[in-house]
Amino acid sequence: MAFASPHITATAVEATEFPDLARKYQVSGVPKTVVNEEVEILGALPEAAFIEQALSSPRQ
Amino acid sequence: MSLLSAADQQKLREAFDRMTRSVRLLFFSQAIGCETCGETRQILDELRGLSDRISVEEINLVLEGDKAKQYGVDRTPAIAIAYGSGSSESGRSRESGGSSEASSTGDGRMSDTMKDSRIRFLGAPSGWEFVSLVQAVLLAGGRESALSAASLDRLRAVDRPITMQVFTTPT
Numbered sequence: 001m002a003f004a005s006p007h008i009t010a011t012a013v014e015a016t017e018f019p020d021l022a023r024k025y026q027v028s029g030v031p032k033t034v035v036n037e038e039v040e041i042l043g044a045l046p047e048a049a050f051i052e053q054a055l056s057s058p059r060q
Numbered sequence: 061m062s063l064l065s066a067a068d069q070q071k072l073r074e075a076f077d078r079m080t081r082s083v084r085l086l087f088f089s090q091a092i093g094c095e096t097c098g099e100t101r102q103i104l105d106e107l108r109g110l111s112d113r114i115s116v117e118e119i120n121l122v123l124e125g126d127k128a129k130q131y132g133v134d135r136t137p138a139i140a141i142a143y144g145s146g147s148s149e150s151g152r153s154r155e156s157g158g159s160s161e162a163s164s165t166g167d168g169r170m171s172d173t174m175k176d177s178r179i180r181f182l183g184a185p186s187g188w189e190f191v192s193l194v195q196a197v198l199l200a201g202g203r204e205s206a207l208s209a210a211s212l213d214r215l216r217a218v219d220r221p222i223t224m225q226v227f228t229t230p231t
Contacts, residue, residue: 001224002178003199004207004215009132010224012192014183017096018135021182027227034225051211054224 001051063106072194076111079201082144084174087118088128090136096184100137103185107193113201131176139181139193142174143200187230 002010015022015030025034033041035054045053064072085104089097104116121128121136131140177200185193199205205212 001207001215004205004212005218005222006178007218007220008215008222008224009178009180010226011180011182012189012226012228014181014185014189015227015229017183021225022227025225025227030228032227034227036221036223047208047211051214055214055218055222 001054063103069110072107072110075194075198076113076201079111079113079198079203081200081202082113082115083197083201084142084144085114085116085197086131086140086142087116088121088131088133088136088138088140089118090121094136097137099186100139100184103190103193104139107197114197131180133180135182137182137184139185141177141179141196141200143177143202144174189228189230192228 002008013021015027021027025032025040029042031042031044033050033054035041036057039054039057041050041053044050062069085107087100087104089101101118108114108116119127121133128134131138133140177196179196179200181189181193181196183189207215
């Protein structure tokens with residue numbers, strides 16, 4: 001997704017190496033995706049659903 | 061001792077051979093307090109050895125804070141992926157200065173012409189993350205996106221900054 005849009009930056013975070021980040025976002029299962037620090041997606045979703053959820057936000 | 065089996069190395073070599081753009085892996089490290097920097101360095105060195113189109117630039121977070129800020133990096137080990145504009149030649153050394161050279165000090169001119177893929181990795185890219193890293197390198201190297209046309213259209217319409225953090229574990 002990041003490659004497809006100049007507005008999106010995506011970071012894969014290895015949770016065991018950064019426990020403070022894992023705690024901050026309450027990561028208890030992986031994969032967990034956090035978008036703009038507010039939208040959380042647990043697990044893997046089909047492509048279209050994942051994108052829609054990632055782009056959904058109260059601010060939009 | 062190599063991390064990858066000979067068979068895996070060959071498969072990766074073949075995949076990287078098909079890349080049409082050069083890819084630079086920007087590796088942000090620290091001398092102190094980075095327990096997995098050594099492992100990350102080893103993984104990136106192995107990747108670099110599999111293709112002329114892959115280079116690695118190691119950047120010290122403390123000494124080159126400006127560059128780290130440019131890529132939004134404040135932890136280590138971190139990897140950012142940049143890519144060049146591509147060449148019609150298939151990976152042999154080029155007259156224009158050789159993006160094939162693995163430059164550990166960083167070539168200012170090369171960095172200017174490299175584009176940020178906006179893909180980052182935090183933590184050593186071992187286990188499943190290694191697969192993700194290879195996929196990201198291939199994507200930056202010119203492989204077609206695996207996303208559908210509808211998805212790409214949807215993403216092109218995005219007009220505000222979006223950060224995505226995907227938490228994973230090595231196994």
